[in-house]
Amino acid sequence: MAAPSVGVLSLRLFVLAGFVTLYPRTLAATLPNIVVLFADDLGYGDLEIYGHPTSSSPNINELALGGLRFTQFYSTSPVCSPSRASLLTGRYQTRSGIWPSVFVPDCTGGLPSNETTIAELLKKQGYTTSIVGKWHLGVGTNNEHLPLNHGFDTYFGVPYSHDMCPCRTCFYPNDTCYNDCDPQYSNCPLFQNSTLVEQPVDLLTLDERYSQHATSWIADKATQDAPFFLYFAFQHTHHPQYASKQFRNSTLRGMFGDSLAALDWTVGQVMKQLRDSGIIDNTFVFFTSDNGPSLRNENRGGNAGLLKCGKGTTYEGGMRVPGIAHWPGHIKPGRTTELASIMDLYPTIANLVGATMPNVTIDGIDMAPILFSDTPKSRRESFFYYFTSPDPTVGVYAVRYKQYKAHFYTQGEGNSDAKNHDPDCRPSAKLTRHDPPLLYDLHVDPSEQFALNTTEYQDIVKKTTQLYNEFNANMEWGASQPANHDTSAEPCCNKGCTPFPECCHCGKDDRWNKYSSKVNRLK
Secondary structure (H helix, E strand, O other), X not given: OOOOOHHHHOOOEEEEOOEEEEOHHHXXXXXXXXXXXXXXXXXXXXXXXXXXXXXXXXXXXXXXXXOEEEEEXXXXXXXXXXXXXXXXXXXOOOOOOOOOOOOOOOEOOOOOOOOOOHHHHXXXXXXXXXXXXXXXXXXXXXXXXXXXXXXXXXXXXXXXXXXXXXXXXEEOOOEEOOOOOOOOOOOOOEEEOOXXXXXXXXXXXXXXXXXXXXXXXXXHHHOOOOXXXXXXXXXXXXXXXXXXXXXXXXXXXXXXXXXXXHHHHHHHHHHHHHHHOOOHHHEXXXXXXXXXXXXXXXXXXXXXXXXXXXXXXXXXXXXXXXXEEEOOOOOOOEEEOOOEEHHHHHHHHHHHHOOOOOOOOOXXXXXXXXXXXXXXXXXXOEEEEOOOOOOOOOXXXXXXXXXXXXXXXXXXXXXXXXXXXXXXXXXXXXXXXXXXXXXXXXXXXXXXXXXXXXXXXXXXXXXXXXXXXXXXXXXXXXXXXXXXXXXXXXXXXXXXXXXXXXXXXXXXXXXXXXXXXXXXHHO
């Protein structure tokens, strides 16, 4: 791996919140490898290690038992494109224009080129970089928004959610997809770097190919004299759930459980490769999810555990997610109740490798005092909750200050299910302003069931209101990137073919021809 540098071997002391913490990179002879494992729509209550009674996730269990498990870790959005932008830039998604919702295949926008991603920071420090899996930060009419334009050396994956295209087969041997998909768009594309190599993607072999690509890349980089950054963004457990022969009917939890088992296996393959390559002790691994569970899929959806509502909402179930940090010899295994967020990975990684952060507002806060101190303590005291479709005239919906959460606005959302047992979660629960805000103590009531008497907590109401007003006043909203649409932006390996988009097919999947013939017979 990389030769030692002055910055690596120098003693870096940080006086944070009254104590001193030492970055473990000062103890190592090389810069650490970094692996971020990012699940999709995985709820706080979905994993075995977080309490689900029938989920099977032995590899994630092992990761958690050997690492630090967060119980108060947050995504910055209850839907995926915005949270992915925050993870990669360390900034609330509104700053980079990833609002009001997510990218669909015909969006012409994407993550702005003037945003500096983790990959771009690390490349300046001599890292090689790769992304495997779901990008979901835009494609563009000429592939200008794909990962290779944002600091990644290689890319292998589907650039958005696999429900954003026609669904055909999701389970081995030839079982249909059991959720709504978007038949108006072209078939789901699989990209290698900036080349579309398969359309539609074969979901039944995708896990194996993702795993093979990631592990072979790790094995290759482990032999080279440079550290690496792998961002593995899974399609699982987003709907429609899918599973290959290896995992179909393999769990007690049905289709969702089979999909989760496939995710867990892939995590295990990555960790095994790190061990086999002899580099696990010099690799910082972080596992988390982009948002809460899609409850609208009911028995085929995820689970938020004891938290209220799910995906799409600013209740805890929508934005509190699993978080696991792993680095043998540097991160003490255990459990932490300290407050942190996905955007905190950005400054944590930057400081870990001695990178200079860009001269822009960084909303993330270094997690070193949680990860590497003998007396873990977060520097984060506040957190702000944005709805699925943020509106500059409304701003944030809720503010967390220490253990208190103040809802200034509440609203249900379709992803939390129109038939949810809790009417607050349903899309029929319209935007409601609360003055004074609804106030909860999340340390004693994480389910947000019992609102506090705001008269008795006037100091907390005053403080959260101050934070709310200041944050909204200082937010600089970037121009909306998902707002513009053009069919020319839809990925198609046969550009200009007809009839569009049905004609967009190529690669090894000959099931397309059978499907196409069937459709033609039905016309």
